Amino acid sequence: MNPEELLYAETHEWVSLDDGVATVGISAFAVEQLNDLVYMDLPAVGAKLSAGEEFGEVESVKAVSPLYSPVDGEVIAVNEALPENLDWLSEDPYRLGWIMKAQVDNEDALRSLLDYAAYQRQCSESA
Amino acid sequence: MLYRIGAGGVIKGLRPLILRVAVACIVMGFVLGEMTQPLAKTPLHAWHCSANASMAPFAGFEMPVHYGSIVTEHHRCRNGAVLFDVSHMGRLRFEGDGAAQLLDHLLTRQVVDLAPGRVRYALVCDARGGILDDVLVSRVCTPAGNDYFLLVVNAANRQKLLTWMQPHLADFPRVTVSDRTEITAMIAIQGPRSLQISSGLFKTDLRKLRYYRTVVTEPFSKPVIASRTGYTGEDGLELIVRAEDAQRIWSNWMLAGRKDGICAAGLGARDTLRMEAGMPLYGHELDESINPFEAGLEFACDLEGRSFIADDSLQKLRQVGTPRIRVGLFPEGTRPIREGANILDTSGASIGRVTSGGPAPTLSRPIAMAIIDRSQAAVGTTVVVDNRGRSQAAVVCPLPFYKRGT
Numbered sequence: 256m257n258p259e260e261l262l263y264a265e266t267h268e269w270v271s272l273d274d275g276v277a278t279v280g281i282s283a284f285a286v287e288q289l290n291d292l293v294y295m296d297l298p299a300v301g302a303k304l305s306a307g308e309e310f311g312e313v314e315s316v317k318a319v320s321p322l323y324s325p326v327d328g329e330v331i332a333v334n335e336a337l338p339e340n341l342d343w344l345s346e347d348p349y350r351l352g353w354i355m356k357a358q359v360d361n362e363d364a365l366r367s368l369l370d371y372a373a374y375q376r377q378c379s380e381s382a
Numbered sequence: 383m384l385y386r387i388g389a390g391g392v393i394k395g396l397r398p399l400i401l402r403v404a405v406a407c408i409v410m411g412f413v414l415g416e417m418t419q420p421l422a423k424t425p426l427h428a429w430h431c432s433a434n435a436s437m438a439p440f441a442g443f444e445m446p447v448h449y450g451s452i453v454t455e456h457h458r459c460r461n462g463a464v465l466f467d468v469s470h471m472g473r474l475r476f477e478g479d480g481a482a483q484l485l486d487h488l489l490t491r492q493v494v495d496l497a498p499g500r501v502r503y504a505l506v507c508d509a510r511g512g513i514l515d516d517v518l519v520s521r522v523c524t525p526a527g528n529d530y531f532l533l534v535v536n537a538a539n540r541q542k543l544l545t546w547m548q549p550h551l552a553d554f555p556r557v558t559v560s561d562r563t564e565i566t567a568m569i570a571i572q573g574p575r576s577l578q579i580s581s582g583l584f585k586t587d588l589r590k591l592r593y594y595r596t597v598v599t600e601p602f603s604k605p606v607i608a609s610r611t612g613y614t615g616e617d618g619l620e621l622i623v624r625a626e627d628a629q630r631i632w633s634n635w636m637l638a639g640r641k642d643g644i645c646a647a648g649l650g651a652r653d654t655l656r657m658e659a660g661m662p663l664y665g666h667e668l669d670e671s672i673n674p675f676e677a678g679l680e681f682a683c684d685l686e687g688r689s690f691i692a693d694d695s696l697q698k699l700r701q702v703g704t705p706r707i708r709v710g711l712f713p714e715g716t717r718p719i720r721e722g723a724n725i726l727d728t729s730g731a732s733i734g735r736v737t738s739g740g741p742a743p744t745l746s747r748p749i750a751m752a753i754i755d756r757s758q759a760a761v762g763t764t765v766v767v768d769n770r771g772r773s774q775a776a777v778v779c780p781l782p783f784y785k786r787g788t
Binding site: 290291293294296314316317319338 | 450716770
């Protein structure tokens with residue numbers, strides 16, 4: 256997945272929408288800032304999420320970070336191998352490091368997400 | 383997207399964009415409200431910035447948390463050598479007639495019998511036996527024949543101790559106490575290759591300096607106090623140098639260790655290393671509401687045949703026994719348990735709390751320290767940790783988690 260074509264939440268989750276299904280992960284910037292990931296929790300398949308709702312968490316050596324759903328919808332798949340392969344998040348955050356797929360209820364909600372340029376601006380302001 | 387883990391568990395509410403500060407807040411349980419004062423900089427501050435360190439406030443100083451990866455720095459220390467800037471630690475000098483007697487009165491360890499060139503770990507306890515600080519006391523002898531004592535104290539406790547000891551100084555009018563923190567820097571080299579890297583840099587062959595000994599020597603013609611001490615569970619040295627010499631000594635040490643893969647390590651790795659080594663950290667395993675017996679530091683109390691500020695209370699506490707004790711925990715599974723988490727016995731009654739916890743890079747698993755009821759403290763006992771709303775089993779294990787050479 257090309258990071259330039261993704262949408263981003265202010266809380267650093269990325270979204271790729273394809274035929275009503277959103278694939279969600281966290282950005283390379285977030286992974287780098289978190290530093291040394293050691294643990295993650297995935298949502299349950301079938302869970303109903305609204306945008307902004309917590310759906311999992313990642314832990315680094317020193318911090319715990321909740322993951323917030325960028326979309327309204329139902330979880331239809333999770334990357335079950337990811338918690339055992341946290342390196343994927345730093346090595347390949349936009350492909351191997353995907354976290355969940357959700358069937359989106361309301362695509363309008365995606366309009367509040369940032370495009371790549373806006374997200375880059377947010378990151379450079381906080382770096 | 384970040385939570386802060388501090389005393390009392392997880393606090394939500396940091397904006398997602400201040401990850402760096404939040405990471406450091408976790409390292410030391412720092413309260414954001416205290417960040418209003420301008421931060422002090424160590425003499426190595428410019429070096430850290432040029433090395434792209436992630437900087438954060440710690441006990442009033444802006445300190446490096448890591449230079450890229452806490453885990454990498456941790457492993458380098460276990461397998462090679464790393465340099466830490468620990469200039470935030472307080473350095474107090476006691477000299478003049480009665481300096482040994484004054485310190486003997488203030489500390490839980492005997493000081494009057496401390497031979498020149500020796501270092502001792504000790505506690506400062508108040509009259510109730512609560513721990514005000516844990517310290518290293520050294521008897522330093524300069525080549526010119528000056529003999530004085532140096533107390534290395536925790537950064538956050540320096541002012542508190544200076545204020546607290548004030549009334550006791552009156553009985554020792556010929557003792558001068560000077561705070562050397564700001565005019566000096568402190569650098570630690572830690573790891574199995576530390577001494578080999580340092581050999582040749584100093585006038586004295588420090589490979590001959592024994593554990594918990596100190597010497598005044600010169601690297602690169604700069605006077606320094608070198609001690610065979612540390613806070614990582616590895617061999618190494620801690621150096622106190624003049625502030626103006628710090629940058630040069632640091633850079634030369636880096637150069638000398640280049641082929642051994644030396645790197646700088648920040649407070650993040652310092653915390654994971656000391657945790658694996660089972661070493662207590664003030665503000666976590668130690669504070670004024672915890673006494674030395676609960677902290678498992680009875681060895682740091684010389685109670686026989688001497689009188690000092692806390693001796694009465696400590697004698698009594700030892701006699702009566704304390705209901706709780708510091709233990710190590712191995713959480714089940716891979717999810718770390720963190721400071722502040724409540725601990726229950728298998729029937730659901732609260733028996734204590736986690737004082738430090740997180741991943742142990744050397745052991746590739748989570749570890750924690752906790753202060754819990756003695757009745758549940760036997761090695762092998764299973765307890766239940768409330769890990770942010772989820773119950774997670776943990777097993778009491780012996781400390782330390784890691785011992786070098788094993």
